Amino acid sequence: MDWLHEIEVVLFDLDGTLYQDGTFYKRYLELLFQEGDHAASLDEILEEMDCLLEGKHTSGIGDWYHPSTDTWSRVTLENPVEPPHQDGNPRAIYAGDAWSLVSIFTVKHGIGEAKRQEAFQQVRKEMLQGSSSFERHAGLYEAIRQLSGVRLKLLLTNSPENTGREFIAALGANELFTDIKYGAGKPAGLEHFMSELMKREGLRPEQILSIGDHAWNDLYPVRQLGGRTAWISAYPSSDLSPWDVRLTTLDELASFLTDIQHSRLKHV
Structure with a gap:
């Protein structure tokens, strides 16, 4: 992946991306x-x-x-x-x-x-309350924390603020991101957000990477605007769209973020 050094902004999803729970x-x-x-x-x-x-x-x-x-x-x-x-x-x-x-x-x-x-x-x-297999993935959160080579790390979730804020606090993820947007209204909200982001920050589409498990909400809008996409899911899918990266576990996501950081530092 010779494009990792180009990434200036990483967009994260919440459910299925910052944690995985199979039950x-x-x-x-x-x-x-x-x-x-x-x-x-x-x-x-x-x-x-x-x-x-x-x-x-x-x-x-x-x-x-x-x-x-x-x-x-x-x-x-x-x-x-x-x-x-x-x-x-x-x-x-x-x-x-x-x-x-x-x-x-x-x-x-x-x-x-x-x-x-x-x-x-x-x-x-x-x-x-711990009544499921949901758990905090320390390795992933450390990888996000150390991803200092990019300009912005943004969390966009469709969860309303009243539940999303409490959940993200429980993950201990509040301080990991440049900004957090609740009630993002993806997919349409993501397309609008990315368009405005490019104008405001002077970015090209390929400098933005979106990571998520729900392809229609998290990836389609970004791909259609020319951005980079990483799909993470433990489940098989019939969707054969050409996402830039295919991940299945949070360990793989943590490793991928580390690769981005290393690539960015090499091109400083």
């Missing part, structure tokens, strides 16, 4: 489906969820779910689906990570946004 979705689904009359039982939904994440389902990460027809489709960066909302309902939902798969199940089974938000808040609370 939270089970509790999330339990809170949503343990009560009420649904077309499928909680056990059936958990089994389907596991198949989706493990690549054993006909669909999965990287595909689009269409609520109106209860069908899935597969598209690429060159031919993306248009996902705007219509009458307050999503036309399509990108299965970018485990969080979005849970959202797909809620839409599919008619669970309202208020109940989903309540369950989300509870899961966040339990994660902070």
Whole structure:
């Protein structure tokens, strides 16, 4: 990767990027489906969820779910689906990570946004209390801290400030970033943010790197503007878009950030 020395700004995502947790979705689904009359039982939904994440389902990460027809489709960066909302309902939902798969199940089974938000808040609370496999990755945070060769280290999360701030504080990550933007409204918000950032800082697109686990939210907007992208996910994906870097673990991400730092220092 002979472009690492060009990076001036690194954009980080929160969930699935600053931490990885392979069990939270089970509790999330339990809170949503343990009560009420649904077309499928909680056990059936958990089994389907596991198949989706493990690549054993006909669909999965990287595909689009269409609520109106209860069908899935597969598209690429060159031919993306248009996902705007219509009458307050999503036309399509990108299965970018485990969080979005849970959202797909809620839409599919008619669970309202208020109940989903309540369950989300509870899961966040339990994660902070240590009731899941969520844990702080000291090596990654040290790598971010030592990434002094870039101009800006920015954290953009779609999480609202009331929950996001507490969660980031629990990670001990408040001081790692030049700035933190809550309620970022990705993907559209990221495209707008990057455009404004380039104007304000006098940057070329290729000097900006975005790192995230949800390709549609974190990578597509940056790639379309000509920026660099690093996709991190422990799950297989049908999305064959040509991201600049493919990572699976936080150890790999920490090593990648160290490589950026070394490359920047060599070209000072």
